[in-house]
Amino acid sequence: GAGVSQTPSNKVTEKGKYVELRCDPISGHTALYWYRQSLGQGPEFLIYFQGTGAADDSGLPNDRFFAVRPEGSVSTLKIQRTERGDSAVYLCASSLRPQNTGELFFGEGSRLTVL
C-alpha cells in the first residue's frame, strides 16, 4: 500500500523481554517520527529522524528505548527489558519535511502489551 505500515499490529510480551517494532514509511518521506499513545491520551513524542540520523531523541523515556533508521527508510524501535508501564500503542508517522506543510502521515500503530 501507499501508506505508513507498522508491524506487528499487536505484540504481547512478558516483563523483562526485548521487543522490536517496525515502521515502513511512505516512499520518499525523509522525516520519520515515533510516538507513544496511552489510552485516552494524545500521542507522546519519542524520536524524530531526518534521513538516517536521529534529529531529536529527547522524547525517549530512558535508555531502554532505542530507534534506528539505517538506510533512511524503514525504522525500528527497540525496547529492552520491557516493563508493564511500556504498554501502549506505538505510532509511527512520516512526512515530506522540510519541503511541505509538516503534515504527518500516521500508521495504524503497534499495540504493545507487557504482562
Next chain:
Amino acid sequence: LAKTTQPISMDSYEGQEVNITCSHNNIATNDYITWYQQFPSQGPRFIIQGYKTKVTNEVASLFIPADRKSSTLSLPRVSLSDTAVYYCLVGDIGASNYQLIWGAGTKLIIKP
C-alpha cells in the same frame, strides 16, 4: 512549544454544524495551527492547517482571529462517521526540530 487547550468532549447531532475551539495563548510568530482527527484503533489523520484568517478544504474550515490566540475548527453537516477525537496543535513547520505537543484532544460524539 506552545500548548493548546480544547474541550475534553462535545456532543452533537447528525446534520448539524460543529465548532471546536482551541486556545493557544502562547502561539509564536512562526507557528502554524494544525488539526488532526483520530478514530479508534487508527493513527491520527491530518484535517486542516492554517496561519491566519480562514482556511477551507473539502472537509472542514479553520477560523483564526487576528491575534491568533485561538482557532475554531468547523465541521459542516456532521454525520455519525465524524465521531472521533480531534486534536489541535501549534508548531513552527519550518523549524529543524519541528515537534508537536499533543494534548488529550476533543472527543466528539455525533448522535443520530
